[in-house]
Amino acid sequence: MSKDTRLARVAHVLVHMSFNEGTATSETIAAMLDTNPVVVRRIMGALREGGYVSSERGPKGGWRLERPLHKITFLNIYKAFEPGSPFTIATSDDHPKCVVERSANRALSLALSEAAARFEQALSKITLDQLLPGS
Amino acid sequence: MSKDTRLARVAHVLVHMSFNEGTATSETIAAMLDTNPVVVRRIMGALREGGYVSSERGPKGGWRLERPLHKITFLNIYKAFEPGSPFTIATSDDHPKCVVERSANRALSLALSEAAARFEQALSKITLDQLLPGS
DNA sequence: AATATTGTACTAGTAACAGTTACGAGTAGT
DNA sequence: ACTACTCGTAACTGTTACTAGTACAATATT
Numbered sequence: 001m002s003k004d005t006r007l008a009r010v011a012h013v014l015v016h017m018s019f020n021e022g023t024a025t026s027e028t029i030a031a032m033l034d035t036n037p038v039v040v041r042r043i044m045g046a047l048r049e050g051g052y053v054s055s056e057r058g059p060k061g062g063w064r065l066e067r068p069l070h071k072i073t074f075l076n077i078y079k080a081f082e083p084g085s086p087f088t089i090a091t092s093d094d095h096p097k098c099v100v101e102r103s104a105n106r107a108l109s110l111a112l113s114e115a116a117a118r119f120e121q122a123l124s125k126i127t128l129d130q131l132l133p134g135s
Numbered sequence: 136m137s138k139d140t141r142l143a144r145v146a147h148v149l150v151h152m153s154f155n156e157g158t159a160t161s162e163t164i165a166a167m168l169d170t171n172p173v174v175v176r177r178i179m180g181a182l183r184e185g186g187y188v189s190s191e192r193g194p195k196g197g198w199r200l201e202r203p204l205h206k207i208t209f210l211n212i213y214k215a216f217e218p219g220s221p222f223t224i225a226t227s228d229d230h231p232k233c234v235v236e237r238s239a240n241r242a243l244s245l246a247l248s249e250a251a252a253r254f255e256q257a258l259s260k261i262t263l264d265q266l267l268p269g270s
Numbered sequence: 271a272a273t274a275t276t277g278t279a280c281t282a283g284t285a286a287c288a289g290t291t292a293c294g295a296g297t298a299g300t
Numbered sequence: 301a302c303t304a305c306t307c308g309t310a311a312c313t314g315t316t317a318c319t320a321g322t323a324c325a326a327t328a329t330t
Contacts, residue, residue: 137286137288138287139286139287139288140287140288141288143288170288170289171288171289171290173289173290173291174287174288174289174290177287177288191296191297192295192296192297193297193298194297194298194299195298196296196297196298208286219286240297254291
């Protein structure tokens with residue numbers, strides 16, 4: 001599978017947006033990220049649902065940051081994407097007949113849950129203002 | 136990405152193999168896992184490198200467990216597969232020019248490392264004999 | 271009306287594991 | 301030697317989720 005790089009990329013963009021009072025168009029942002037405006041709209045669209053940015057159509061439109069950097073955490077962004085499991089690892093089957101296989105799946109699920117909890121805990125401690133140079 | 140289910144599946148198989156003194160053929164194992172013999176050979180081949188199982192060709196050949204269940208952990212199996220990062224999440228780029236992006240990547244990498252460490256720690260505590268019914 | 275901008279449907283590219291077919295390599299029994 | 305059995309492996313397809321790109325509709329400003 002290819003990797004999900006949305007979190008790091010959007011964090012980057014939001015920090016840059018905080019420097020400019022007005023709006024940034026998808027095209028501008030796409031140039032920053034070296035990607036396509038449509039990709040930007042998809043990523044930013046998810047953040048809009050969470051109220052972190054807003055968008056306006058038409059001339060002078062674009063994307064606007066709706067919260068200060070210190071009030072946005074990596075966890076906020078991560079959750080906004082409504083990701084599935086962040087792991088490439090999974091149990092073998094949801095409802096195996098064999099008791100041994102069920103045990104194996106249960107044990108693995110527990111390990112995955114613990115790791116996911118630790119991941120989210122770590123993300124929650126990173127606010128976007130921490131990414132500013134010299135902080 | 137499709138999910139990697141090798142860990143849970145092979146754990147399951149090794150437990151079953153411990154019940155039978157002799158060897159199990161790829162075909163037998165494949166039937167247990169409801170998959171193809173070639174898939175089994177690929178998975179078991181990785182374990183052979185780690186010394187957990189051995190294989191013999193020819194009639195009466197097949198796969199043999201080389202260690203007792205309590206001496207094989209989920210971490211042993213996981214490592215045998217030499218997986219890449221267990222996460223679907225990744226940083227945006229290895230060597231971004233922008234300082235902010237580098238900060239974002241560094242922060243995310245740290246969170247991923249912590250989660251991965253926790254995952255491996257959890258895996259190391261699971262030995263295969265714990266999967267036996269009534270243990 | 272003309273222009274700028276987001277919104278979104280559709281298609282193609284990519285990477286890793288799973289699945290399948292085909293065949294080569296080695297071993298045991300006769 | 302022959303045959304049958306079994307692993308070893310290459311080559312190809314299927315699956316899935318993110319990335320990328322094209323095309324066009326919807327909307328807002330001037």
